[in-house]
Amino acid sequence: MTDSRIPVTEDELHAWVDNELPAERRGDVEAWLATHPDDAERVQSWRAMAEMLHARYDQVADESVPRRLEIERLVRQPRKWMAGAIAATLLAFIAGGGAGWMARGVSAKPAAFQNLTLDALDAHKLYVVEVRHPVEVPGSERAHLQQWLTKRCGWEVRAPVLEATGLKLVGGRLLPGPSGPASFLMYEGPTGERFTLYTSRAKPDTAQMRYTAAENSGAMYWSEAGVGYVLSGPGDKDRLSQVARLVYDQTEKAGG
Template sequence: MNDDHDSSLPEGFDLRALSAFVDGELPPVEHAAIEAQLPQEPQAVARVAAWRAQKAALRALCGAPQRNEHNEHDERSGSVGQSAADEPAFIVVRRPTPWWQRVGLAACWLAAGAGLALALGPLAPRLTGGAWNGLGGSQPPSFAERADVAYAVYTPERRHPVEVAANEEEHLISWLSKRLNRPLSVPSLQEYGYSLVGGRLLPGEAGPAAQFMYENASGARLTLYITGISRDETAFRLFRDGNRRTFYWISDRMGYALSGPIAEGKLRSIAIDVCSALGGKPEDWQ
């Protein structure tokens, strides 16, 4: 058997505890203890980052859905999930499929996908409430993709999710308004159970961008991304990436994007209220 202790890790850490920390398998008290100790141990931080990157790559490779932090907390508390004993302890190695079989299979899937697109294309606006631009539609603008990436990067942060916290809201709005060269305001989402966490400055496509973050009582987060854009149009569309959804719109040469993993209908309702609060005209989308 291999020793659980790794000589490359500092005293007080072992592979088993660190691995359980990454997998969300520790009780809350032990998880919090390791999380508090990590910032003082660069080697352990590097090991955790490497394992998390490896897990993310494996999920992407296998097409597995990403787990949100609320589920991971449930797993640590023992209400959801599997134990380490439930994980497979072996690897199945299969004989590679000949290239000509792979090419034929790919051609079949391509033909099936094209047929499905033709069959469902006319129904897409009805199924998505008019928020989907169709399989043949244009790609989402870069600011919507940037908003989605910013959501994925910053919402998992527990200790440093924002640069300026909500208790300095006046300073936050003044600072970001100055950087974007436009008066900004922070819409309230209390009606939907979300409170402001704070905000940060981000690089946009052609200048600065602002991100405001909200959180509800269960820890779920939404972000509002705002940036200047070069064109002006009336647009309101939906962009999806995994379990994340982003409703984005353009108004008065400003791009807005509301991102989160909540139900599409609820996110749309919040986006409409946010647009109205920011001086937009959501009635143009109906």
């Protein structure tokens, strides 16, 4: 007998999608999904991403999946809910990519963008809610901000002009990145929506844009000349893609 009132964990949802859930628990999870449409929608999106992944890469990927990405191993590790979320994020990135964006050079290994993007989303969620102190250097000092971040980070940091998308530069700050310093720029629209651009060293390069979503936020990732870019903002993928294209057009000229 199943009972939809029995709480279902994040790990169990991932295990259900991957057909690794114990048989005695499947009925409970299915009953839960029948009465929790938000979780059912998430599960469906994960399954769709997995199918897209297999359709795109099964014929060209001869190597087996790294053991660190096996769901069974992740489930056994501490803080299992985080491991499951990372696995879902990886699927979203690998299966994603904006229309018309073609990869130039080698594709990024999962770890190359996983840590960078998680750090960028964490910073985005932390600072976009700040009212008085969202940045260290205000947008009115754009030239100084770019010069300061360029000196500290070691590559040319540009604060793109995004007025064409209705976004104005709020300012920026210096943050620690996965492999050194990271630059963090914030933009704001007339309705209060905020976007952030996080950059840090990242290899290998992948000019193909990749998309992921977490809670109410979304992010577009790409890298050029050894520098990774993560544009984070509201979860509207079309809006993110619009802003990301304008950012890309300006930052790719920086070289790195």
